[in-house]
Amino acid sequence: MAPYDKGARQRADDRVRHANGTPAARSSKHRGYRAADPSQPRQKQRWDADARRGREAQGERPARPNWEPRDGGQRRDDRGGRGFDRNERAPRRFERDDRAPRRDDDRGGRRFDRDDRAPRRFDRDDRAPRRDDDRGGRRFDRDDRAPRRFDRDERAPRRDDERAPRRFDRDDRAPRRSFDRDDRAPRRDDDRAPRRFDRDDRAPRRDDDRAPRRFDRDDRAPRRDQDDRQRRSFDRDDRAPRRFDRDDRAPRRSSDRDDRPQRRSFDEDRAPRRDRDDSRGSYVPADDVKLEKLQAEATVAADVEGVSFTDLGIGGNISRTLAEMGATSPFPIQAATIPDVLAGKDVLGRGRTGSGKTIAFGAPLVEKLMEHGGGTKRKMGRAPRALILAPTRELALQIDRTVQPIARSVGLFTTQIYGGVPYGRQEGALERGVDIIVGTPGRVQDLMNKGKLDLSEVVVSVLDEADHMCDLGFLEPVREILSATAEVTPQGNRAQKLLFSATLDAQVASLVSEFLHEPSVHEVAGEDQASSTIDHRVLVVEQRQKDQVLEELVAGDGKTIVFARTRAYAERLADQFEDAGIRATSLHGDLNQSRRTRNLQLLTSGRVNVLVATDVAARGIHVDDVSLVVQADAPDDYKAYMHRSGRTGRAGKEGTVVTIVPRGRIRKIEGILENAEIEADLVQAAPGDGIVAELAAR
DNA sequence: AAAAAAT
Numbered sequence: 001m002a003p004y005d006k007g008a009r010q011r012a013d014d015r016v017r018h019a020n021g022t023p024a025a026r027s028s029k030h031r032g033y034r035a036a037d038p039s040q041p042r043q044k045q046r047w048d049a050d051a052r053r054g055r056e057a058q059g060e061r062p063a064r065p066n067w068e069p070r071d072g073g074q075r076r077d078d079r080g081g082r083g084f085d086r087n088e089r090a091p092r093r094f095e096r097d098d099r100a101p102r103r104d105d106d107r108g109g110r111r112f113d114r115d116d117r118a119p120r121r122f123d124r125d126d127r128a129p130r131r132d133d134d135r136g137g138r139r140f141d142r143d144d145r146a147p148r149r150f151d152r153d154e155r156a157p158r159r160d161d162e163r164a165p166r167r168f169d170r171d172d173r174a175p176r177r178s179f180d181r182d183d184r185a186p187r188r189d190d191d192r193a194p195r196r197f198d199r200d201d202r203a204p205r206r207d208d209d210r211a212p213r214r215f216d217r218d219d220r221a222p223r224r225d226q227d228d229r230q231r232r233s234f235d236r237d238d239r240a241p242r243r244f245d246r247d248d249r250a251p252r253r254s255s256d257r258d259d260r261p262q263r264r265s266f267d268e269d270r271a272p273r274r275d276r277d278d279s280r281g282s283y284v285p286a287d288d289v290k291l292e293k294l295q296a297e298a299t300v301a302a303d304v305e306g307v308s309f310t311d312l313g314i315g316g317n318i319s320r321t322l323a324e325m326g327a328t329s330p331f332p333i334q335a336a337t338i339p340d341v342l343a344g345k346d347v348l349g350r351g352r353t354g355s356g357k358t359i360a361f362g363a364p365l366v367e368k369l370m371e372h373g374g375g376t377k378r379k380m381g382r383a384p385r386a387l388i389l390a391p392t393r394e395l396a397l398q399i400d401r402t403v404q405p406i407a408r409s410v411g412l413f414t415t416q417i418y419g420g421v422p423y424g425r426q427e428g429a430l431e432r433g434v435d436i437i438v439g440t441p442g443r444v445q446d447l448m449n450k451g452k453l454d455l456s457e458v459v460v461s462v463l464d465e466a467d468h469m470c471d472l473g474f475l476e477p478v479r480e481i482l483s484a485t486a487e488v489t490p491q492g493n494r495a496q497k498l499l500f501s502a503t504l505d506a507q508v509a510s511l512v513s514e515f516l517h518e519p520s521v522h523e524v525a526g527e528d529q530a531s532s533t534i535d536h537r538v539l540v541v542e543q544r545q546k547d548q549v550l551e552e553l554v555a556g557d558g559k560t561i562v563f564a565r566t567r568a569y570a571e572r573l574a575d576q577f578e579d580a581g582i583r584a585t586s587l588h589g590d591l592n593q594s595r596r597t598r599n600l601q602l603l604t605s606g607r608v609n610v611l612v613a614t615d616v617a618a619r620g621i622h623v624d625d626v627s628l629v630v631q632a633d634a635p636d637d638y639k640a641y642m643h644r645s646g647r648t649g650r651a652g653k654e655g656t657v658v659t660i661v662p663r664g665r666i667r668k669i670e671g672i673l674e675n676a677e678i679e680a681d682l683v684q685a686a687p688g689d690g691i692v693a694e695l696a697a698r
Numbered sequence: 699a700a701a702a703a704a705t
Contacts, residue, residue, distance in 0.1 A: 391702065419705085441702095441704095446705085473701090473702070474703075565700065565701080566701080589703085615700085615702075618701090
C-alpha cells in the first residue's frame, strides 16, 4: 500500500484542487485514495470521453468518426484496459502482438490507434516509417516489407515471414516482441540488409524527385497515347449510340424513382432537401441501378483539331506550362469546358481521370483566379479562392501534381489538405496564404471547423469524381463545404461550381440543384470504359478454389491490380501472393498514409507486379502499363466496374479485366455488365485450367 | 455491407 499510495496521493491532490478545492480537502483526500486506486484507469478514460463530447459540442467533430463502426465506442469501453492506455503505446502493441491472430478484431478501437495498428496487421509496412523517424536503421524495415518477402523463397516459414518482419523490425524492442522468432529475424537482416537498404533509401527519394515527372506522365500518357485518331475512331462509332441506349434503359430499370432526380437535376428550381432525401432513399437499392446520364453536349476530337489553349482563352504562361507538361493542344474535354469555365459558368464534365480532365478544370481555374485575383495575389494569409475536392487522398495528390505547376507558372500557390498526415504543415501553408486548396472532404471540413481554413473567398469550387462524392458519407460534408464558399465574386458574379466524373449521372442531381446555376454539361465521346482495347472476362469459380485461381492469375509478368471488397481480404491476398513468391503489395484504408503512398509507388515503379487494393484505388489512380485488372470480388455496381477496369487499357494499350464470381453471382455480374454496356465472355474455371494460364500470361 | 474521409 505504501508505495502505491504515494503516487496515488499525488494524483489525488491534483484532482482535489482542480475539482472543487474545498477546505475539506484532507478528509476527502483521504477518501479519495481509495477511490483512486480502482478508478484511476477509468478516470482517464472518462476524461477522454468528456473531452470528446466537449469537442463535439463545439461542433469540432463528431464523437465518433462517421466511418467508424457504430459499436466502436462500446467496444472500447469494454476493453477498459485499452481505453486508458492510449498514450502508452509500447505496452499496447506488445499485447497486441500476442494477439496478432485476432488483429481483425482490433478494429473497433481503430480510431485512436490507427497508426499503431497498421503495423500490427501489416507488420512490415508500418514499422518502417517509425524507424525512419527514429533511426538510421530504416532501411531494414522497409525492405522487410515488400522486397523481403519475395526474397524469401523458402516458404515453409511462410507464416514466419509474416511475422518475422514485425518483430524483427523492433529488435530494440526485443523484450516486447522477441518471443518467438528472434532467431530468424536477425538472419535475414544480415543477409539482405545491403540490398534492401539500397532500395529502401532510394525508393523514397525517387518519390520526391519524380513526383513531377510521374505527374507528367499521368497527364501525358493518356493524352499522347490516346491520340486524336484513336479517340475519334472509337468514340464516334461506338459510343454515341451507346449513350443513347443508356438513356433509354434507365427508365426501364428503375421506373419512377429515377425520373424524379433526373428531371429535376438541371431545373433551376431548388428543392434541395427533397431531392436529396428522395435520392438517398431511392438511389441506393440493393440492385445495380443505373441512373440517367446527364444531358450532355458531346465533343469529339474533330471539334478541337487545330485549336490551341490560347485560342480557348488560356494565357501564355499557362499555355507554355501545359506544353511543358506534354499538353501541347487541348483534348476534347478541355476544349469543351475551358471556354465555359472562363465565361464564369457552372460546368458538369464527364471524362475519365487522366485523360485530360484535370487540366480541363485546372487550367481555366487558374486563369480565372488571375482574372479576379488582382493585387491580392501575394498577400500573406490571404484566403484561398479556389477549392478542388477529391474522394481519396491519392487522387487529391495526383490532381495537385497537375494543378500546382500550372498555378505556379502565374505566381499562385496550391496546398494539399487531406487526412492521415500531420496538421502542422497544412496549417502553416494556410497561415502563409494559398490560392488553391486541393484536398479530401474530411480534413477540409476539420480545418474549417477549427477556424484554420476560411473558404468564404472561394469563388471556384471543383468536385472531382462528383458522383462518388454523393455516396453515403460524402454528400453531407461536401454540402457543408460548398455552403461555406462564397456565393459571389468580388466583382459581383456568381461563384462557380464545377463537377467532373467519368460516370457523371443523375446521382449528382441534389448537388446540382442546390449549388449549380444553369450548368453547361459536356462529355467526351469515347471516354468511357466500354470503348476499347479492353478484353473483359468473367470466370465462374468455386468459392474454395478462388484464392488459388487468383494466385495463378496474378503470377504473370504484367502489372496487375487486384480489387478486393474488403481491406482484410486485400491484405490477406497480398500476403498470399507474396508467400507464393509473387511480388505484391496492398493499398487500402487500413494502411497509414505513408504506406499507402509507398505501396502505390511500388507498383508504379515496377518494384512489385501486383497491387491488391480496395476500391480506394478504383477511381482516378493512374499507373502506367497495367495490363491486367482482376476483380477478386465483383464490383458493387456498374460504375465501380467501369472505374476499376479503367485502370488498364489506358493509353490505347491492350488490357484485360478478369472478374471472379461464384456461381450464385452470375446474374448480378450480368446485370452490371449490361449496365456498363460491356460484353464479356463468361466461363467456368478452376485452378490449373488453360484459360487461367492464358489470362495470366497477358 | 463495405469502402472512403478527421484525430
